[in-house]
Every structure is written in C-alpha cells, then in structure tokens.
Amino acid sequence: MKFLTPTVLAAALAASVNVVTAPAADAGSAIERACIRSNRSAATRPLCGCIQGVADQMLTRREQRMAAKFFRDPHRAQEIRQSDDAWHEAFWKRYKAFGTTAGNVCR
Incomplete structure (x- = not known):
C-alpha cells in the first residue's frame, strides 16, 4: 500500500486488524470515522473497524x-x-506502538 505515510499509518493498518471493535455509535470511534471518510481505496469498513479496535x-x-x-x-x-x-x-510513542500493533494484528 504505497499511499501510506507515517502520518496516516492508522488508515493503512485498519484492513489487517482482526479484533472485535466497539459499536459504531460509540463516542470512541473517532479513528474509524476518520478512516472511512479518508476516501483511500483501502479504507473499507472492516479495515477501519479493525484499526478502531486496536x-x-x-x-x-x-x-x-x-x-x-x-x-x-x-x-x-x-x-x-x-x-x-x-x-x-x-502521545507520539503510544501512537507509534499503536501503529505497529495494528499493522501486526491487521495483516
């Protein structure tokens, strides 16, 4: 996925995350909503939901x-x-760890 940069790593990782996500109505779904709205070709609901779960x-x-x-x-x-x-x-240290974990989980 060449559209990924460190600044949008979460969007790329969402497709490979295989964890249970919070309900879409949950106030904590900010990343999922942003991912879906990003209009990236890989930004599917399952991918974005996976990223949100991580x-x-x-x-x-x-x-x-x-x-x-x-x-x-x-x-x-x-x-x-x-x-x-x-x-x-x-925050940046935790964000990097999140990106690494989401990448590993969402493969």
Whole structure:
C-alpha cells in the first residue's frame, strides 16, 4: 500500500486488524470515522473497524481524537512528532506502538 505515510499509518493498518471493535455509535470511534471518510481505496469498513479496535485497546479517547485529525491534516502529525511538549512526546510513542500493533494484528 504505497499511499501510506507515517502520518496516516492508522488508515493503512485498519484492513489487517482482526479484533472485535466497539459499536459504531460509540463516542470512541473517532479513528474509524476518520478512516472511512479518508476516501483511500483501502479504507473499507472492516479495515477501519479493525484499526478502531486496536485504538480502543491502546489509546485513550483524547489520543484517538488527536490521531483522527491526522487523516484530515497529515501535517499535524509531523507537528506533534516534532513538538517539545511532554504530552505530545508521550502521545507520539503510544501512537507509534499503536501503529505497529495494528499493522501486526491487521495483516
């Protein structure tokens, strides 16, 4: 999947995640909604739901909302990654771990 970049890693990983997801009406489905709305060819409901399932296990709702913004604004991910803010640094480490896990689970 060559459309994937580190800033939109979650969208690419959703197709390969084989975990149970939260109900679509759940307020914690920010990543799933952003993934589906991304208009990427690989962004199917099952893929996006899988990514959301991993996010539910690894990221807080606040972190999920932050990650969901990367689908609309990939540059924001770069800003967060390069930020000197302690919360951003901790978030980025968890976000990277989430991406790795989603990639492994969703294959």
